[in-house]
Amino acid sequence: MVWYIVRRFLQLIPVFLGATLLVYFLVFSLPGDATAAICGERGCTPGVVAGLREQYNLDQPFWIQYLLYLKGVLTFDLGTNFSGRPIATIIAEVFPTTAKLAVMALVIEAFFGIVFGLVAGLRKGKIFDSSVLVLSLIVIAVPIFVLGFLMQFLIGVKLQWTNPTVSGDATFTELLLPAVVLGLVSFAYVLRLTRTSIIENVNADYVRTATAKGLSRRRVVVVHVLRNSLIPVVTFLGADLGALMGGAIVTEGIFNVNGVGNTLYRAVLNGDGPMVVSIVTFLILIFCLANLLVDLLYAWLDPRIRYA
Amino acid sequence: MRFTRTSKMLSVAAIAALSLSACGGGSNESGTSEGTTDAVIVVDGSEPQNPLIPTSTNEVGGGAILDLVFAGLLSYDAEGKPQNEMAESIETEDAQNYTITLKEGKTFTNGDPVTASSFVDAWNYGAAAKNAQLSSYFFESIEGYDEASAEGSTVETMSGLEVVDDRTFTVKLSQPESDWPLRLGYSAFYPLPAVAFEDPAAFGENPIGNGPYMFASEGAWQHNQQIELVPNDEYEGPQEAQNAGVTFKIYQNDTTAYQDLISDNLDVLKTIPTSDIKNFKNDLGERSIESPYAGNQTIAIPYYLPNWDGEAGKLRRQAISMAINRDEITDVIFNGGREPAKDFTAPVLDGYNADLPGSENLEYNPDEAKKLWAEAEKITPYDESEPLTIGYNADKGDHKTWVEAVVNNIKNNLGIEVAGKPYATFKEARTEATEETLTGALRAGWQADYPSLYNFLGPIYATGAGSNDARYSNPDFDQQLTDGLAASTVEEGNEAMNTAQEELLEDLPAIPLWYQVAQGGWSSNVDNVEFGWNGVPLYYAITGK
Numbered sequence: 001m002v003w004y005i006v007r008r009f010l011q012l013i014p015v016f017l018g019a020t021l022l023v024y025f026l027v028f029s030l031p032g033d034a035t036a037a038i039c040g041e042r043g044c045t046p047g048v049v050a051g052l053r054e055q056y057n058l059d060q061p062f063w064i065q066y067l068l069y070l071k072g073v074l075t076f077d078l079g080t081n082f083s084g085r086p087i088a089t090i091i092a093e094v095f096p097t098t099a100k101l102a103v104m105a106l107v108i109e110a111f112f113g114i115v116f117g118l119v120a121g122l123r124k125g126k127i128f129d130s131s132v133l134v135l136s137l138i139v140i141a142v143p144i145f146v147l148g149f150l151m152q153f154l155i156g157v158k159l160q161w162t163n164p165t166v167s168g169d170a171t172f173t174e175l176l177l178p179a180v181v182l183g184l185v186s187f188a189y190v191l192r193l194t195r196t197s198i199i200e201n202v203n204a205d206y207v208r209t210a211t212a213k214g215l216s217r218r219r220v221v222v223v224h225v226l227r228n229s230l231i232p233v234v235t236f237l238g239a240d241l242g243a244l245m246g247g248a249i250v251t252e253g254i255f256n257v258n259g260v261g262n263t264l265y266r267a268v269l270n271g272d273g274p275m276v277v278s279i280v281t282f283l284i285l286i287f288c289l290a291n292l293l294v295d296l297l298y299a300w301l302d303p304r305i306r307y308a
Numbered sequence: 309m310r311f312t313r314t315s316k317m318l319s320v321a322a323i324a325a326l327s328l329s330a331c332g333g334g335s336n337e338s339g340t341s342e343g344t345t346d347a348v349i350v351v352d353g354s355e356p357q358n359p360l361i362p363t364s365t366n367e368v369g370g371g372a373i374l375d376l377v378f379a380g381l382l383s384y385d386a387e388g389k390p391q392n393e394m395a396e397s398i399e400t401e402d403a404q405n406y407t408i409t410l411k412e413g414k415t416f417t418n419g420d421p422v423t424a425s426s427f428v429d430a431w432n433y434g435a436a437a438k439n440a441q442l443s444s445y446f447f448e449s450i451e452g453y454d455e456a457s458a459e460g461s462t463v464e465t466m467s468g469l470e471v472v473d474d475r476t477f478t479v480k481l482s483q484p485e486s487d488w489p490l491r492l493g494y495s496a497f498y499p500l501p502a503v504a505f506e507d508p509a510a511f512g513e514n515p516i517g518n519g520p521y522m523f524a525s526e527g528a529w530q531h532n533q534q535i536e537l538v539p540n541d542e543y544e545g546p547q548e549a550q551n552a553g554v555t556f557k558i559y560q561n562d563t564t565a566y567q568d569l570i571s572d573n574l575d576v577l578k579t580i581p582t583s584d585i586k587n588f589k590n591d592l593g594e595r596s597i598e599s600p601y602a603g604n605q606t607i608a609i610p611y612y613l614p615n616w617d618g619e620a621g622k623l624r625r626q627a628i629s630m631a632i633n634r635d636e637i638t639d640v641i642f643n644g645g646r647e648p649a650k651d652f653t654a655p656v657l658d659g660y661n662a663d664l665p666g667s668e669n670l671e672y673n674p675d676e677a678k679k680l681w682a683e684a685e686k687i688t689p690y691d692e693s694e695p696l697t698i699g700y701n702a703d704k705g706d707h708k709t710w711v712e713a714v715v716n717n718i719k720n721n722l723g724i725e726v727a728g729k730p731y732a733t734f735k736e737a738r739t740e741a742t743e744e745t746l747t748g749a750l751r752a753g754w755q756a757d758y759p760s761l762y763n764f765l766g767p768i769y770a771t772g773a774g775s776n777d778a779r780y781s782n783p784d785f786d787q788q789l790t791d792g793l794a795a796s797t798v799e800e801g802n803e804a805m806n807t808a809q810e811e812l813l814e815d816l817p818a819i820p821l822w823y824q825v826a827q828g829g830w831s832s833n834v835d836n837v838e839f840g841w842n843g844v845p846l847y848y849a850i851t852g853k
Contacts, residue, residue, distance in 0.1 A: 153567065168533030168534055253561055256560055263532070
């Protein structure tokens with residue numbers, strides 16, 4: 001088990017190198033000169049442009065730029081973005097907010113998705129099941145920015161239960177609304193996955209055995225049916241954590257959350273190579289760790305799975 | 309020129325209402341009602357792109373902060389008229405040699421006096437290539453700028469600047485320029501205390517200025533969240549704070565800010581989002597404003613495109629211009645919220661003239677357009693393999709709708725192939741413009757840095773100018789600009805500028821479309837909101853209710 005984890009961590013090294021190289025190259029290949037974004041509509045004098053190029057190593061060929069960046073990373077210096085601020089500081093600023101938001105969304109979608117899915121699966125074809133299915137279909141079909149603006153307008157502006165936007169402190173209550181919006185779409189998927197999985201397992205042999213053994217229905221459902229049905233759901237949630245971390249651009253924009261998604265979006269527009277690569281690499285590492293966690297959870301959920 | 313994040317607009321009908329507040333200058337119903345001065349005003353802002361050093365800021369987000377934290381020799385009032393701030397007097401006899409005397413007893417908020425060196429050192433720092441300051445071109449008129457700003461130059465001072473004593477310095481320009489003093493209210497010309505040069509990056513995080521406001525504390529700039537300013541009690545001048553502080557809340561988009569405005573979580577919003585243009589007057593009623601400012605929208609057509617050069621090119625440019633129904637587009641697309649252009653500048657400026665000879669080229673006239681196009685065809689036939697495209701950046705602002713409308717106008721009236729061409733990012737479009745690789749026209753928005761006709765002409769249409777995307781070159785035009793700058797009074801200068809504009813109206817290196825108008829609103833908690841000549845609210849004048 002320990003060896004398995006160590007091996008998985010070692011695998012992160014080629015992933016890190018490959019990801020940074022690929023992303024760096026993609027940003028490098030974006031059309032347009034990065035200094036043009038810095039200089040604005042009127043442009044800078046040639047002297048200023050030359051100075052900027054030197055400052056950000058833009059006058060170097062791709063390989064040198066990349067190796068300089070890599071050298072910085074290995075010495076724990078991510079460099080500065082095009083506004084002259086240390087990238088490490090920026091990540092430290094925006095990461096906690098996004099992490100809070102993502103975890104809240106994950107908890108919301110996991111809890112409600114699994115509970116609703118469980119009930120719907122056990123009462124297949126009944127009124128609760130049908131209405132939940134229709135509801136989840138609507139949530140999946142409506143684009144997230146529509147849901148976002150709608151809930152912001154109703155709850156933030158009309159009812160005034162909460163502020164329509166998130167302040168710099170990003171408190172728990174402020175993040176609740178965006179977390180609900182963010183979690184809604186995945187909630188529908190979790191619900192459907194859980195429901196299908198439950199329906200499959202309810203008629204499995206081991207469930208019949210458990211019931212025949214005289215176990216209470218509660219114990220059969222929670223320990224046997226639910227636990228075995230969670231594997232696909234956990235897989236989905238693990239992948240979703242990564243998506244929530246970096247892919248919350250729309251929600252973060254609507255609620256003015258100063259998070260990773262927004263920072264990444266701005267950096268891409270400005271062709272801010274080091275910034276984009278740093279954030280994306282960071283996200284990839286989180287994604288890998290979430291996957292590792294999911295794999296370990298498999299073993300716990302299904303004792304037949306063993307790692308060595 | 310500063311790039312604005314979003315396009316702004318106006319209604320023709322509103323001009324009348326506007327001129328009430330604009331021309332009244334706060335002397336009548338707007339700007340005089342009593343309000344409380346103990347309110348902290350929350351306004352919308354955008355994250356400054358660079359450290360808050362005056363010469364390294366070239367965009368509106370940082371500009372708005374700098375304008376409150378620093379005070380230059382001059383500032384501009386609501387109509388763009390210069391008023392003395394730090395300057396006691398700015399004197400010249402030949403429009404080339406200036407003697408500038410400072411007021412006594414002015415200080416920075418760290419207690420340092422504002423001296424002649426505060427200005428001279430800041431300007432030298434801004435111009436020197438080794439400091440790579442984005443606004444360095446603002447010093448181009450000063451003698452010695454070329455040496456200091458040349459690529460790789462190690463020269464740190466401009467020979468045209470000389471400190472006489474603590475309160476006096478002289479400036480020698482490389483040529484006479486009568487409108488030069490007008491520029492001195494722009495942020496690039498602000499003074500800096502000595503501490504700024506010790507560690508510019510750290511200073512840019514917590515700038516120390518001499519303006520009506522100062523940072524509430526070290527670290528008042530919470531990046532991408534907010535910037536908190538409080539009044540500077542030492543400041544005395546025309547922009548004294550009428551409130552207990554201004555907090556800039558940073559928004560990623562205007563739509564979000566608008567939700568905060570209508571729920572009273574935000575006090576002033578300077579740009580109404582496009583999606584709410586149609587209903588903001590209903591939502592806000594008395595609390596909305598439409599105020600024209602010194603900005604315009606044009607389409608630049610490069611001369612290096614074969615179809616658009618020479619005599620035939622000129623006729624084609626005129627035909628295109630006459631094929632665009634500006635009245636209809638401003639009316640339908642902008643909900644009557646922009647003003648059709650009559651020249652290359654903007655109506656709020658001193659010396660603006662809507663009836664210049666040649667301005668009929670900017671009027672909708674499809675019959676004449678067809679005729680001109682046919683004439684051009686006789687000279688050189690239109691190369692169909694390179695149909696006209698109108699480029700725009702799709703990342704900021706909302707340009708697609710109006711570009712499509714313009715495209716349809718031209719297509720329908722002239723029967724030629726035209727298409728809109730979106731660029732994914734602003735920088736992509738800029739790079740092509742700089743490297744002369746544009747394959748079609750490019751939209752260009754211009755917002756004045758300082759209130760002067762020249763600012764709309766020189767930097768964009770003079771031969772070899774920094775923003776001359778069309779690569780226009782006309783010796784007569786250049787000569788008239790030079791004459792205008794050398795004129796002994798600003799009035800004479802304006803006349804020459806307008807004569808120069810007649811050349812532009814004839815040649816149409818770019819096709820002016822419309823003038824910009826700020827559309828903004830405020831919450832029910834504040835009063836006395838007025839927008840300045842540049843479309844930015846006069847933050848210091850806002851009071852609580």
